[in-house]
Amino acid sequence: MEIITPDFGFIFWMTLAFGIVFFFIAKFAFPVIGKTLKNREQKIAESLEQAERIHEEMQNIQAKNEELLKKARGEREDILNEARISRDKIIEEATAKAKEETTRLVESAKETIENERKAAMTDIKNEIANISIKVAEKILEKELSTDEAQLNYIKDIIKETDNQ
Amino acid sequence: MCLLFGTQSFAFAENEPEEEFKAGEVIIEHILDSYEWHIFTWKGHHVSVYLPCIVFNEGKCYTFSSKVFHENEVYKTVNKTNSEELVFTIPHEGKYKSKIVILNADGSQIRPFDISITKNVLALFISCTLIIVLFYLVTKAYKERGEKAPKGLQSLFEWLIVYVRDDIARKAINEKSVDKYLPYLITVFFFIFINNLLGLIPFFPFGANITGNIATTAVLALFTFFITNLLGNKEYYKDIVNTPGVPWFLKFPLPLMPIIETVGCFTKPFVLAVRLFANITAGHIVVLGFISSIFIVAKISMAGGIGMSVFSLILAIFVDCIELLVAYIQAYVFTLLSALYFGMASKEHHH
Numbered sequence: 001m002e003i004i005t006p007d008f009g010f011i012f013w014m015t016l017a018f019g020i021v022f023f024f025i026a027k028f029a030f031p032v033i034g035k036t037l038k039n040r041e042q043k044i045a046e047s048l049e050q051a052e053r054i055h056e057e058m059q060n061i062q063a064k065n066e067e068l069l070k071k072a073r074g075e076r077e078d079i080l081n082e083a084r085i086s087r088d089k090i091i092e093e094a095t096a097k098a099k100e101e102t103t104r105l106v107e108s109a110k111e112t113i114e115n116e117r118k119a120a121m122t123d124i125k126n127e128i129a130n131i132s133i134k135v136a137e138k139i140l141e142k143e144l145s146t147d148e149a150q151l152n153y154i155k156d157i158i159k160e161t162d163n164q
Numbered sequence: 165m166c167l168l169f170g171t172q173s174f175a176f177a178e179n180e181p182e183e184e185f186k187a188g189e190v191i192i193e194h195i196l197d198s199y200e201w202h203i204f205t206w207k208g209h210h211v212s213v214y215l216p217c218i219v220f221n222e223g224k225c226y227t228f229s230s231k232v233f234h235e236n237e238v239y240k241t242v243n244k245t246n247s248e249e250l251v252f253t254i255p256h257e258g259k260y261k262s263k264i265v266i267l268n269a270d271g272s273q274i275r276p277f278d279i280s281i282t283k284n285v286l287a288l289f290i291s292c293t294l295i296i297v298l299f300y301l302v303t304k305a306y307k308e309r310g311e312k313a314p315k316g317l318q319s320l321f322e323w324l325i326v327y328v329r330d331d332i333a334r335k336a337i338n339e340k341s342v343d344k345y346l347p348y349l350i351t352v353f354f355f356i357f358i359n360n361l362l363g364l365i366p367f368f369p370f371g372a373n374i375t376g377n378i379a380t381t382a383v384l385a386l387f388t389f390f391i392t393n394l395l396g397n398k399e400y401y402k403d404i405v406n407t408p409g410v411p412w413f414l415k416f417p418l419p420l421m422p423i424i425e426t427v428g429c430f431t432k433p434f435v436l437a438v439r440l441f442a443n444i445t446a447g448h449i450v451v452l453g454f455i456s457s458i459f460i461v462a463k464i465s466m467a468g469g470i471g472m473s474v475f476s477l478i479l480a481i482f483v484d485c486i487e488l489l490v491a492y493i494q495a496y497v498f499t500l501l502s503a504l505y506f507g508m509a510s511k512e513h514h515h
Contacts, residue, residue, distance in 0.1 A: 002261060003195060003445070006379035009279040010197060014383040017292040021355060022387070026347035029299040032306050033325060034346065040311040
């Protein structure tokens with residue numbers, strides 16, 4: 001029976017001791033612990049959320065980067081293409097111009113040559129004419145040294161003129 | 165641990181070499197409270213801590229060491245009320261067995277108002293000091309480390325505190341009122357758990373049977389009872405008076421359900437008290453029983469005693485391991501059921 005009979009003295013001390021422990025924990029220990037735990041949990045939750053957000057942002061940035069890279073690559077391709085086209089065009093133009101220039105130069109050279117030739121011909125002609133005149137003069141001097149010869153010659157000319 | 169249990173029991177055996185070894189008495193002596201704390205016996209010489217006795221008679225306080233009963237059967241002092249002789253004694257049998265009584269001239273015994281610092285009270289003070297120191301250290305760690313990860317003792321306590329909070333309190337009590345009950349649940353959990361564990365350490369100044377004392381569990385249950393009923397909301401009382409979900413004829417004309425519910429308010433904490441008391445006491449009895457059986461068999465034959473000690477030690481170790489589990493489970497069950505009662509007293513109806 002004794003074992004299941006609560007002793008009053010012990011109940012007294014137990015109430016006091018447990019009350020003190022309860023008071024200490026409820027008043028001093030738990031508020032600090034509970035608050036810290038709550039704060040830490042909140043911090044962890046926030047950190048996780050932030051990490052998630054950063055991860056998402058990173059992904060976004062990566063996607064953006066990739067897009068930019070893609071765009072840049074496309075642009076590079078375009079630029080290269082354009083450059084190629086313009087290069088070809090330049091070359092073509094240059095070739096055409098060069099050709100034209102050559103042609104022009106050849107033309108002008110030809111013209112110069114022609115002119116030179118013409119000038120030379122003229123000179124030659126003149127020279128020939130001069131020579132011829134001199135020759136003719138000499139011949140005429142010689143042939144038409146007599147009046148008869150002169151007369152014959154006039155006759156011939158008249159004849160020739162008549163025949164015409 | 166069990167070896168030390170062995171030493172303890174061996175001390176009891178050597179204690180009365182001429183007398184027969186009475187296992188039952190030894191065990192009950194351990195389970196019950198005493199005015200001195202017997203540590204061990206060396207060559208027939210008792211080594212005990214004699215604790216102060218504090219008794220009140222007719223409004224006057226008398227304090228003396230329990231050593232007086234070791235030296236003499238009775239302790240004679242002057243009655244502070246009428247200056248006559250006042251005789252205190254501890255009877256070995258009868259209604260007030262092992263308790264301080266006042267012996268009247270005609271031989272009748274009066275039990276005075278007795279708040280002596282007994283073995284259990286001292287053990288209680290030690291364990292409560294330990295709990296407060298532990299919580300102080302943990303709180304300090306929380307203050308110092310702030311929101312950093314817990315370390316050492318703090319980690320162990322955090323694990324248990326978070327367990328009580330998340331798996332016991334938050335599951336049983338609604339979100340709004342859980343913070344109100346949490347400090348009590350944590351106190352009760354650590355109080356029972358630490359006292360259970362200290363009760364398993366068989367040497368001084370531990371090994372007292374605090375949580376296996378009906379007064380301890382009764383006080384804890386009363387705390388739960390008062391907290392449940394004083395903090396109970398309107399819904400809780402309405403449910404007691406007008407229990408929902410039962411046919412009307414159970415409430416009128418004979419208020420059967422209200423009576424059952426009201427009785428339930430008292431039986432719930434009563435069951436709490438008895439469960440904890442019985443589990444812890446049973447554990448102590450079983451371990452001591454196994455150890456005692458060594459001496460019982462050894463009385464008959466020495467060889468048998470040696471054989472028995474191996475067998476008993478293995479079983480006692482096994483039971484001690486189970487007791488470790490029980491120490492935790494009982495703390496858990498008491499806390500969980502308290503939380504459930506609080507949950508019932510603070511639940512909100514969702515129509």
